[in-house]
Amino acid sequence: MANKNESSQQPRDESRRQFLKYSGTAIGGVVVGGVIGGLIGANANTDKKDEAAQPDTGKPAKPADRDYNQALMFFNQDQFMTAEAASERIYPKDDSGPGAKELGVAFFIDHQMASAYGMNAREYMSPPFYKSEATQGYQLSFKRRELVALGLDSLNVYSMDKYQKGFPDLAPEEQDKVLGDFEQDAVNIKGVPASTFFAYFLNLTIEGVYADPLYGGNKNMDGWRMRNYPGNQMSFTEQIDKDDFVKMEPLSLSDHLEIG
Template identity: 55%
Template sequence: MSEQDQHSQQNENREATKTKESQRMSRRKFLTRSGYAVGGVVLGGLLGYLIPKEETKPATPPAPQQQQKNYNEALMFFTQEQYAITQAAVERIFPADDNGPGAKDLGVAFFIDHQLAGDWGFNARDYMQPPFYVGEKTQGYQGRINRREIFYIGLRELQNYSQKKYKKDFPSLSPEEQDAVLTAFQNDEVNVTTISASGFFNLLRSSTLEGVYSDPLYGGNKNMQGWAMRDYPGNQMTYTNIIEKDYTVVPPQSLRDHL
């Protein structure tokens, strides 16, 4: 064989080698893609140690969790205006100080709203039939109007008196002005039809204290902070583990804690 023929044969061998290598690479890509398409368990698992895997992108980090909402903080009876008046009034009756939060942060306005939306608001467990007489102070309320109606009238008159005297809505008054309005109601210095001003104030005050110290289940006493300010243990199931020990402050528990 001549030198020219040898050189031609070598070129043909190189071309054949390239063709075979190209065919192997094409077949490898096909098997890789087929393995992912058919399922890594069946095909990809068998060939995974032979086939180079494609690079995968790093997983996207999970989004930060949002603060959990308290769905108990929702209006069931009050309008937005009534709620704003109530919240401003109860904060003056039980204001925040160095001892702890006030009625606003304790959710007292929500407590009153929820109570008015239920049987308490309708006086469902009270005797509400005539005849009606003016009772003694020790007898409590003796009228025909239920608590829902008393709050409806009282909040409206609280707003009217504030606008008449200060030309502003009650929630917009300064703390001193709000105190003056509430004191006028407490002393029956405001002429209110159908109900007495002092009767509404007394109901509002007692409802405020109930909201501060009731179980959080009912909407007030948020995070049991009202109990914590008085070292009140709340709804404990038993005291047997500390009954014979010296006095100690017991962390408060809600009815929710016993589920």
């Protein structure tokens, strides 16, 4: 009896599959037939023919040329644009090569703030807090990501008060004046000296220019190329005994991952 039921139900299932395949498709739980279904069915058949016509090389398709590091992880859009504009004034494009914007420095800073480093994950950040000596390094109660976000927001607030425009919209000389005011502590930021933010942001900018591209900045290793820095080479045994300077095409840590 069980065998009879199974054999009698199979043709019905096949018939239903054929109906869905050629007459329509299920979208959001609704079966759509008629012209739309016919077009989808025809496209599905065409796709299969196209796939069959393409030779199987046994190799995966070449991925699109995309930089997946160019994605925000912490900043909002306004903070990112401000970071991009401020870092470009600190490290501008000139005849020697690209500036911070083209090198993706703002993405580097954003990724650092989204990481455990930006959260001060390995540091003691609980009260009580005391005034620190200048030689003690970073001693603020703010986490690094909080300091950077506060500083970038303050750049915009100060720019609006002084020039009635946000920092990214200022002329280059106006941006330099605003950054100079922060460097000289001519700006009041709640809970932190403006010069502390400026000094930290300056260091982050330089790090983003010369860090391995794996971390988001130094796009295409152009920061290294400006310095003739070879990057992360596997070995220098063939060059170390040469008297003349050897210019080498730089390598990133990610290049070794691809090789491996």
